[in-house]
Amino acid sequence: AQSVTQPDIHITVSEGASLELRCNYSYGATPYLFWYVQSPGQGLQLLLKYFSGDTLVQGIKGFEAEFKRSQSSFNLRKPSVHWSDAAEYFCAVDTGTGGGADGLTFGKGTHLIIQP
Amino acid sequence: SAVISQKPSRDICQRGTSLTIQCQVDSQVTMMFWYRQQPGQSLTLIATANQGSEATYESGFVIDKFPISRPNLTFSTLTVSNMSPEDSSIYLCSAGHQNEQFFGPGTRLTVL
Numbered sequence: 001a002q003s004v005t006q007p008d009i010h011i012t013v014s015e016g017a018s019l020e021l022r023c024n025y026s027y028g029a030t031p032y033l034f035w036y037v038q039s040p041g042q043g044l045q046l047l048l049k050y051f052s053g054d055t056l057v058q059g060i061k062g063f064e065a066e067f068k069r070s071q072s073s074f075n076l077r078k079p080s081v082h083w084s085d086a087a088e089y090f091c092a093v094d095t096g097t098g099g100g101a102d103g104l105t106f107g108k109g110t111h112l113i114i115q116p
Numbered sequence: 117s118a119v120i121s122q123k124p125s126r127d128i129c130q131r132g133t134s135l136t137i138q139c140q141v142d143s144q145v146t147m148m149f150w151y152r153q154q155p156g157q158s159l160t161l162i163a164t165a166n167q168g169s170e171a172t173y174e175s176g177f178v179i180d181k182f183p184i185s186r187p188n189l190t191f192s193t194l195t196v197s198n199m200s201p202e203d204s205s206i207y208l209c210s211a212g213h214q215n216e217q218f219f220g221p222g223t224r225l226t227v228l
Contacts, residue, residue: 043222094217109158
């Protein structure tokens with residue numbers, strides 16, 4: 001069965017500093033990959049997704065992620081974080097058709113804290 | 117995109133009772149999904165609801181405990197039956213639309 005690992009439960013970053021959140025997946029083939037953000041009291045918002053093609057994908061709010069097949073990773077990055085980026089971040093995979101027709105498997109999440 | 121609403125947004129229930137959560141999508145979608153997010157945890161898929169057929173449940177979830185209805189292409193309900201404190205969680209509805217999954221705001225359930 002597929003699995004998603006987010007090794008960092010909490011990350012603290014100073015405002016204006018760069019950010020990288022790690023995500024590794026376990027699956028026999030290349031899954032469809034997603035990053036979601038969940039702010040307190042809010043639903044999940046899709047930041048970006050990777051289906052195929054260019055391994056560096058751009059998302060909303062200045063986020064990007066790089067798919068590395070050799071490392072089974074899909075790490076999320078942002079060059080300069082803002083206080084409003086404080087939230088819970090989830091990496092997820094879709095091992096089906098990727099067209100929204102299958103449920104997602106989520107990592108345990110990384111809680112991002114922004115220091116002033 | 118698809119906008120998803122859920123009712124109720126939160127509830128406090130007594131053990132042994134049941135609660136039905138409603139999920140409404142502003143577009144017609146083929147697939148809808150129900151997830152559970154236990155306190156401080158990640159999301160776990162409960163079941164997939166396809167209009168016109170019975171829901172497909174993931175391992176560890178059964179229809180008697182979590183009956184699901186999907187009467188049309190914009191609506192679904194999840195019932196949490198015979199609740200116990202272990203059912204205290206956020207329940208999220210999602211819909212597959214235009215190669216993405218969109219999520220509702222969730223229903224925060226507390227069982228006493």
